[in-house]
Amino acid sequence: MVSINPIARKICNYIPFVLVLIDLRYEGVRSDKDGSVENHLEMGKKLLAAGQLADALSHFHAAVDGDPQNYMAYYRRATVYLAMGKSKSALPDLSKVIELKPDFTSARLQRGNLLLKQGRLDEAESDFKKVLKSNPSSKDQMEAERQLTKSDEIQRLVVQAQNDFDRGDFITAAAQLDTIIETCVWDVSSRELRTECFIQLGETGKAISDLKATSKLRNDNTQAFYKLSTIYYSMGDHEMSLTEVRECLKLDPDHKLCYSHYKQVKKLNKQIQSAEELIDQQRYGDAVSKYEAVMKTEPNVQQYSLHAKERICHCLAQDQQAERAIKVCSEVLKSDPQNVNALKGRAEAYIQDEQYEEAVRDFEAAKEHGENDRQIKEGLEKAQRLLKQSQKRDYYKILGVKRSAQKKEIIKAYRKLAQQWHPDNFHGEEEKKKAEKKFIDIAQAKEVLTDPEMRSKFDQGEDPMDPQSQQGGGHHHQNFHGGFNSYQGGFNPFGSGPFNFKFNYN
Template sequence: MLSKDIIKVMKSLALLTLSLDFFLDVVLATSAEANKHLEMGKQMLAAGNMVEALSHFDSAVEKDPGNYLTFFRRATVYLALGKSKSALPDLDKSIELRPGFVAALTQRGNVYLKQGNLKAAANDFEEIHLNDPSNQEAMNYLHQIEPLAEEIEQAKLLYHSRDYQGAIILLSKAIDLCPWDPDLREIRAECYIAQGDLGKAVSDIRPTTKLRNDNTKGYLKLSRLLYDIGDAEESLSQVKECLKLDPDHKECFPFYKKVKKLAKQLKEAQDLSNSEQYDDCVKKANKILETENKAYHYVLTAKSHRCHCLAKGGHGKDALKACNEALDMDPENANILCDRAEAHIANEDYEAAVKEYQQAMNVDQESRRAKEGMERAQKLLKNSQKRDYYKILGVKRNANKKTIMKAYRKLAAKWHPDKHQGEDKEHAEKMFRDVAAAKEVLTDPEMREKYDHGEDPLDPEQQQGGHAHPFFHGFNPFGNGGGQGFNFKFHFN
């Protein structure tokens, strides 16, 4: 008969066997599920569906955290998504689980190199070379890293000695190999700034906002650069990113308020110009200059708005002064030249307008505005040598219908033939006809538009096909009888 102790041991062994069997079943089931996710992830990766691939590899890691391949595959997806910082921990784990794993060491060395961590990169490639001296890829990287480190140090020396172009050449070579190194991009940006090439500086600073964690300094730098090149809207967008990271940032917040105000004023000025509210546009342009009176692009924009809106508003004298100020800043600006031509037209100096449009065409031969303006100015010059309806009524070119009718009534009453006798009567009849013609054209929106564009709608020679306006066919302000012995009451409508 067995002793009680032996029976107790046998029961324990039986329970242990059952536990081991259960444990093995669980392990096998978990491993199978992990492999299933691993295979699905590989398929998604091959199909280019990175999001689904990442989801499957996440599940594989969760089910089997001891499998080096699951970490390596997930790191591959992170790298494909451009998330090198997320890939590094997985590569570290993969190498920890399988020391000397060449594929993971190569990937990690590559990431370190792109990040500019040359020492860490060299360590990984040296480990590969020690284990496999025939590995040519590792040898190629090792041959690049040492001279690269020397060139980076030389570039920094050139930058500090103000040899910016020399530094840019060496830094550009380094950035080709280390595109994720924010330090290199920031130094090259400073070189570009020193050379006055702010656009290229923006291209270097922009990626550093993502390469560094919580990079408020980078966002502020980028915002200020964009402000300086005249892109207020994008400057505002970038300084907002700074405030998302730190709402009370002592430099970002006051700069944000200034840019926000300026961007709003710039938009309002453009909207007022587009909607032909020219007087309000001029006022808004002056507000822009109060907000920013030093930065070249915004001062030029404000002065350009002032020039354009004064010219379009018919304020010829003030427009000329404003346009001259804008052209002092940008002499080869075809649009401002066209605006100055408009100012000359407002001043009724059509010869000067023709010359101005010609200058604009010399600057920009493709300018449609300059070509059309030239044709209009030439017609106005030709018409000015004939009848000028605005001069006849003594009104400005931007006069409204009420002002035109008031001038017409006054002059029609003055030159009504009933009030004149003898030799004066013939002159009065001519003046009366001219006054009536001026009123006819300037109170009809369609005819006035034609006249303002250099075409006299009452001139038979200028009408297509030689047909004159009905004004010359049957309409006689003196009635029948050719103005001799008429007897009627004239109605001022």
């Protein structure tokens, strides 16, 4: 019987489901062989049946420590390990069972199954054959025969898959390996070979999945982490590349390939992060320089050059450098026609350059691939308004200034044109009338573009001087004989400013 002191008994009475154990060295538990091992085995068996695996495992640890020659203690512990999904831990226990009791066919059959899953086919077949030679239950014999047949088939597929791979038939080799891995789920070699097939076929997502599995199946698998890092790097994912190469260096700080790759990725990652910080600070010129440095750091991987140009495109558009922005954005779109960010950047630059039809076209293309993007929706509406407006009267074009022109530039352009188109400079009646119309347009343009509120309305697609505009009611027009026939608030293009005009028609 297991001897339990009064304190431990009291705890058990009040907390019946809590097992207070510290292996066999727990207070009140003796590690003798007078029945305590059997009690641990029995208790562990009950806990295992109840699904309390961790507690059951503690009892089986105690039983193994209490009697290292008790094959049943190892077998029960292996059973818990298998239930917990810890096959690596179960395998040594099953081997110990077979060492202590070679005719224990259930343990041998289970070990054969684990070896088969690990791809250790020769060892698995040896176990299955020994089960068949013994006098097991018909159930064990049938299972061993079935698994032996499966192992023979896998042996054949392994040879065939390697041959297909060697002759460059990666599709067929991958298909063969799929079948192998369905049974040999923990076979590292098969997964590594299938990874190479996926890499050759350009199926990087599948290659990554297999590499992640092999990094867990094989201890200290620096090669898997190195390959994962290089694959992510080639895909343009510098952050994941950095994460995986760090895992390699944790296992082996002196790993030459990983350390060399780490320095490259870390440098690139730092440059990209710095560039993005500059963009957040709206320091677009500095961000452009930083992304140009990114392209010099990694000129051979297209993804980084493409990403750098995409961000440069954005910076130039935000910095009102329309001509350069259009050029860089177009380079990105030549390689990646569906790049939404490049389409948005070029569309903004087209608006700045007053190429509204092109801006509408780019925003519409971007909308196809980014339907829920608010910026695209607003940008398209703006480009459509400006296009419609440009087909009517464009005050910027009338004065010959850019949309980004400052007030001083606008006034300077106005004065120059007003002197040029002063009606008194013309003598024929038709010429004078034409000059009057031109002069009124010039005056209206100056009036709108030097008034912040009216200019804002015009930039949003309204014409503050348009009598047809719903927002433009109450306009009055000044003629040249005195009186007002519809131009806003008594606006008189000839009664203010540096010019004082007097028109004669005779």
